[in-house]
Amino acid sequence: MKKFTKLTSAVVPLNIENIDTDQIIPARFLKATTREGFGENLFRDWRYNGDNAPKPEFVMNNPTYGGKVLVAGKNFGCGSSREHAAWAIQDAGFDAVISSFFADIFKGNALNNGLLPIQVSDDFLAQIFQAVDSNPKSALEVDLENQTVTIVETGEKESFDINPYKKSCLINGYDDIDFILNQKQLIEEFEQAR
Amino acid sequence: MSKTLVEKIWDAHVVKSEEGFPDILYIDTHLIHEVTSPQAFDGLRKRGLPVFRPKQTVATADHNVPTLNQLLPIKEELSRYQVDMLTKNCAEFGIELYGLGHPFQGIVHVIGPELGITLPGKTMVCGDSHTSTHGAFGAIAFGIGTSQVEQVFATQCLLQSKPKTMKIEVNGELGKGVGAKDIILYIIAQISAAGGTGYFIEYAGSAIESLSMEARMTICNMSIEMGARGGLIAPDQTTFDYIKGREFAPAGEEWDKALAYWKTLYSDADAKFDSLLTFNAADIAPMITYGTNPGMGMGIQEHIPATAAQPETEKVSYKKALDYMGFDDDSSLIGKPVDYVFIGSCTNSRIEDLREVAQFVKDKRKADNVNVWIVPGSKQVEQQAKNEGLDKIFEAAGFQLREPGCSACLGMNEDKIPAGKYCVSTSNRNFEGRQGQNARTLLASPLTAAAAAVTGKITDVREMLEEVEG
Numbered sequence: 001m002k003k004f005t006k007l008t009s010a011v012v013p014l015n016i017e018n019i020d021t022d023q024i025i026p027a028r029f030l031k032a033t034t035r036e037g038f039g040e041n042l043f044r045d046w047r048y049n050g051d052n053a054p055k056p057e058f059v060m061n062n063p064t065y066g067g068k069v070l071v072a073g074k075n076f077g078c079g080s081s082r083e084h085a086a087w088a089i090q091d092a093g094f095d096a097v098i099s100s101f102f103a104d105i106f107k108g109n110a111l112n113n114g115l116l117p118i119q120v121s122d123d124f125l126a127q128i129f130q131a132v133d134s135n136p137k138s139a140l141e142v143d144l145e146n147q148t149v150t151i152v153e154t155g156e157k158e159s160f161d162i163n164p165y166k167k168s169c170l171i172n173g174y175d176d177i178d179f180i181l182n183q184k185q186l187i188e189e190f191e192q193a194r
Numbered sequence: 195m196s197k198t199l200v201e202k203i204w205d206a207h208v209v210k211s212e213e214g215f216p217d218i219l220y221i222d223t224h225l226i227h228e229v230t231s232p233q234a235f236d237g238l239r240k241r242g243l244p245v246f247r248p249k250q251t252v253a254t255a256d257h258n259v260p261t262l263n264q265l266l267p268i269k270e271e272l273s274r275y276q277v278d279m280l281t282k283n284c285a286e287f288g289i290e291l292y293g294l295g296h297p298f299q300g301i302v303h304v305i306g307p308e309l310g311i312t313l314p315g316k317t318m319v320c321g322d323s324h325t326s327t328h329g330a331f332g333a334i335a336f337g338i339g340t341s342q343v344e345q346v347f348a349t350q351c352l353l354q355s356k357p358k359t360m361k362i363e364v365n366g367e368l369g370k371g372v373g374a375k376d377i378i379l380y381i382i383a384q385i386s387a388a389g390g391t392g393y394f395i396e397y398a399g400s401a402i403e404s405l406s407m408e409a410r411m412t413i414c415n416m417s418i419e420m421g422a423r424g425g426l427i428a429p430d431q432t433t434f435d436y437i438k439g440r441e442f443a444p445a446g447e448e449w450d451k452a453l454a455y456w457k458t459l460y461s462d463a464d465a466k467f468d469s470l471l472t473f474n475a476a477d478i479a480p481m482i483t484y485g486t487n488p489g490m491g492m493g494i495q496e497h498i499p500a501t502a503a504q505p506e507t508e509k510v511s512y513k514k515a516l517d518y519m520g521f522d523d524d525s526s527l528i529g530k531p532v533d534y535v536f537i538g539s540c541t542n543s544r545i546e547d548l549r550e551v552a553q554f555v556k557d558k559r560k561a562d563n564v565n566v567w568i569v570p571g572s573k574q575v576e577q578q579a580k581n582e583g584l585d586k587i588f589e590a591a592g593f594q595l596r597e598p599g600c601s602a603c604l605g606m607n608e609d610k611i612p613a614g615k616y617c618v619s620t621s622n623r624n625f626e627g628r629q630g631q632n633a634r635t636l637l638a639s640p641l642t643a644a645a646a647a648v649t650g651k652i653t654d655v656r657e658m659l660e661e662v663e664g
Contacts, residue, residue, distance in 0.1 A: 017511040018387055018487045022625040027604040031258065031272035033232035033279050045627045050613065073511065075388040078421060078487070079625060080604075081323040082230065083339035104391055104423055105323060109339035122507070163355065165215045175341065177241070180349040183210060183218060187351055190209045190220055 002114030003173035007095055007142045008152065010067035012059055013132045019072055020079035021106060025088040027080075038084050039091030060092075064136045068095045071128050071140075075099075077106025077117075086110045096142050098149065100125040111166050112175060118142065118149055124158040127151060144170060196462035198359045199428050200394045203334045203459070207317045209351055216353040222316040223250055224346045225302045226289070228280040229257040229606070230321030234344035235283040247350040248288040252311060255280055255293045256301045258606050261569050261596035264294050273607060287347075298441075300572020300598040303327040303540035307411060308574055310440025314429035314456040319346060324540045324622065326417040329426030330410035331433055332459045334394070336424040357423055358392050358468040361461070363399035366475035371656040373550075374409035375542060375620065375639035377401065378416040379481035379491045381473065387489035391421030393469065396461060401475035402427060407436040408546040415541045416622050419488035428460040480655055482527060483624045483637040485515040490624070494642065494654050497524050518626055519634050520614075527636070527652045531563060534617035535647040536629070537593075537640055538569030539603035542620035545578050547640045551593075552584040554644045554658075560592040561650025567609065568593050569601040593647065605630045618646040 029041040047058050054061040070089060076099035077085060086109040089097060096116040110117045120128070131138040131151050141150040144167065150157040162170075169175060180187075197205070209218040224247075231253075238245065245251060258273040268274035277294065284291040292298040298305055303324050306312040314332035319325060321343045328335035338352065345352055364377055382389075395417050402413065410427050417425030434453060437443045444452040461467075479493035492498070500523040504512045516523065537543070537551055548570065560566050568588055570576040576598055579585055588595045602609040603621035610630030611617045617635050620643050624635040636652070645655040 015510065016514065017508055018489075020487065020623075020625045022604075022623070022628050026627055026631075027257075027606045030229050030606065031276050033276060034236070035233050045631055050631060073507075075391070075421070078387060079323065079418075079623060081321060081337035081339055083233075083321075083341060086339070101388060101391070103388070103421055105337055105339060105418075109341065112339060112341035126507075163216065165353075176353045177237075177341075177345050177348050180218060180345060180351050180353065183351075184349065186218070187209055187220070187349060 001169070001173050001175045004095060004114055004116050004144055004170040006144065007068060008139055009069050010065070010137050010139050011069040011071045011128070011132055012065050012067055013129055014059055014070065014072045015129050017073035018075045018078055021077055021082050021085040022079055024077070024085040025082065030082060030084055035087050037091065038088035039093070042088040042092040068093060069098060069140055069142065070094045071098045071125070071132070073099065074101040074122070076102050078103040081105045083109040083113070086113045086115050090115045098125070098128065111170070114170060114173065116142065116144065116170060118160045120149060120158050120160060124156070127156055196465045198461040198465040198467060199332060199396055199426060199459060200334060200357065200359050201465070203315055203317065204356060206315070216355045219317060219352050219354045221319050221346050221350055221352060223252070223311060223318045225306055225318065225320035225325070226251060226253045226343065227257055227302050227320070227322065228255050228276045230340050231283065231343055232276065232279050233340045234347055235287065237344040238287070238347055241348070243348050245287040245289060245347045250350060251289045252306070253280060253284050253289050253291040254299055254302050254305055256598070257600045257604070259294055259599040260607050261599045261601050261609055264597045270608065297573050300574065301540045301543065301600055303415065304543060304571030304575065307331065307407070308440065308572060310437055310443030313437065313443070313452070314433060314459050319352065323418040324415050326422070326424040327411050327415040327540055329414040329417065329424050330407060331437070332426055332429035332456070334424060334426065337418060357394045360390060360393040360395045360422070360469040360471070361467040362395055362397050363472045364397070364401040364475050365399040365472065366401055368401060368475045368478065371480055371641055371659050372478050373639050373641065374405055374412040376478050376481045377475070378413045379483065379488065379637060380478045382416065382420045382488050383481065383491040384473070385420055385471065387419060387487040388421045390417065393422050395422045395425040396467070397425060397427050399472070403430065406546060407432060408544045411544070412541055416488065419622055429456050480639060480642050482642060482652065484519060484521055484527060486518055486624055486626050487515070488622065488624060488637060490515060491637065494652070495528065497526050498522070500524050528654060530616070530652045531650060532618050532646050532652065533564065533615040534611050535564055535566045535643050536569070536602045536617055536619040536621065537643050538567065538571070538601050539621035540571065540600070541622045542640050543569060543571030543575065545575050547620065548575065548579050548584055549582070551640050551644045552587045554641060555591040555593065555648060556587050558591055558648050560647045563650045564647055566593040566647045567596055567602060569596045569609070570598050572598050602629050604628060605633070611635070618643045618652070
């Protein structure tokens with residue numbers, strides 16, 4: 001799994017609430033049997049018209065914006081459990097997603113792939129959107145070790161929560177299977193004891 | 195110590211619990227399908243691992259399959275490849291597959307219960323968010339991502355933090371024309387599409403207890419639509435009666451042993467829930483959604499809430515949703531013409547749903563402006579419908595009875611609603627583009643969908659039920 005420690009980057013702001021995984025990657029693109037290549041269809045129907053022409057008003061088609069951090073409105077990643085959503089975001093070049101609220105399954109999927117979901121307060125999210133509004137190149141600094149995210153321009157900083165186990169997985173680049181496989185004997189004992 | 199039902203089942207499945215780490219939770223049954231499993235099988239190959247407990251894994255093909263001519267080769271190349279991959283993977287790793295052509299094939303959340311695979315007290319997972327459906331039996335059942343599918347393949351376990359618990363009581367009697375789908379759409383409209391996030395929900399109260407197993411499945415199915423990981427209902431005589439005699443249900447001595455355990459599966463009287471909500475069944479009308487998340491629902495006679503009345507931070511998203519749907523602030527949906535009616539999905543494709551629709555449309559005919567698709571949840575449901583002659587009623591009404599699959603719920607196969615068209619759907623999600631690019635979905639119960647099919651427009655089904663009786 002991809003490691004994550006620290007990141008300073010401009011952001012792609014998507015100030016919409018309840019972004020579901022059908023928007024992130026529509027079902028018709030789930031027919032692939034590998035994990036790669038989903039990035040080109042990230043937010044497909046918001047990004048392109050029916051004739052595949054880019055929609056100029058969508059933020060990812062605006063060259064003013066760019067960066068490795070996606071910032072979105074609350075309840076990000078709700079709906080379908082498709083991990084393809086996390087793969088698509090990562091494949092499109094993002095390393096972290098910030099929102100004031102994440103849907104559970106999306107959050108788990110992101111963490112399992114080394115894509116850091118950062119939950120901030122409604123106020124801090126509004127501050128980020130404001131900063132990007134006044135300067136599209138406005139950068140964020142994400143520090144996983146210290147669990148902080150900082151708006152570089154203003155120095156405003158907020159701490160975020162992350163499960164300590166998951167944090168160590170991200171920093172060291174190991175995943176749940178590595179961890180559970182070490183416990184196989186316990187699992188077999190559990191089965192026998194039932 | 196008193197425990198909630200969730201805690202009882204959870205604690206019975208913890209292999210290891212350690213401070214600072216998620217629990218290692220043992221999974222009794224793993225359901226898989228063609229869309230979210232191929233990358234997990236690939237992962238096993240890369241690590242050189244077998245499936246640890248193949249006998250506790252069951253596969254079917256549902257998301258991507260055509261719902262006409264299922265015995266012919268799948269026309270769409272990528273879909274065919276994905277379904278073929280499932281067949282190959284199941285053969286290679288020793289997993290039972292109920293694929294196309296098998297009499298047990300169907301939507302994964304329909305076949306588990308009808309085959310007696312879904313049982314009280316079990317832990318069940320599937321790479322599909324509607325796995326919560328199986329909670330209707332008093333099981334801990336939840337959707338997982340593909341990395342977790344691989345985890346369960348490799349270890350029959352998951353790393354999971356113990357969820358918070360919420361109890362939702364619905365008491366009293368339901369009005370005429372109001373069913374399980376209306377209850378759950380009502381609850382979601384009350385607490386929003388994120389109101390259950392982080393929780394496992396236990397549904398209780400007299401209105402829930404009076405529901406059939408299939409109706410309970412409809413309720414638990416949509417737990418995820420308020421963000422909850424799962425929803426469950428304590429098993430009772432209705433549950434036991436439903437399970438007894440099913441294909442893989444315990445029998446003989448095993449049954450007695452199982453039943454004795456199942457009867458211990460309830461929340462203790464003084465168990466503490468992290469959250470408690472109570473609703474009155476009499477307040478619930480036939481529901482319909484007007485927006486692009488399942489929380490945007492209302493009683494069918496109500497008017498769409500105004501954008502101005504929304505919280506400041508939500509106005510932009512709210513307006514975007516109404517614009518997508520082509521609806522105005524403060525307007526009524528009654529009389530609004532519809533183009534498609536879809537009766538199907540893991541929410542409402544079981545035999546009781548089909549019976550209810552058939553009974554309503556008997557001696558009626560669909561409106562000319564509407565295409566009506568009925569997609570049964572499984573081969574068994576399809577066969578049962580034919581045995582009961584429901585197919586004849588549907589045919590006479592101009593409804594097309596198709597073959598089982600997820601179909602137009604998510605439009606992965608050819609069953610798509612065209613751009614701009616309105617579909618009254620018994621499925622679970624009204625997200626933008628869910629049923630096809632720029633398609634507009636209105637979620638409703640099978641009865642409300644059937645009423646729209648007959649009149650060609652959004653209709654309060656209660657008025658038609660009165661007509662019948664008058």
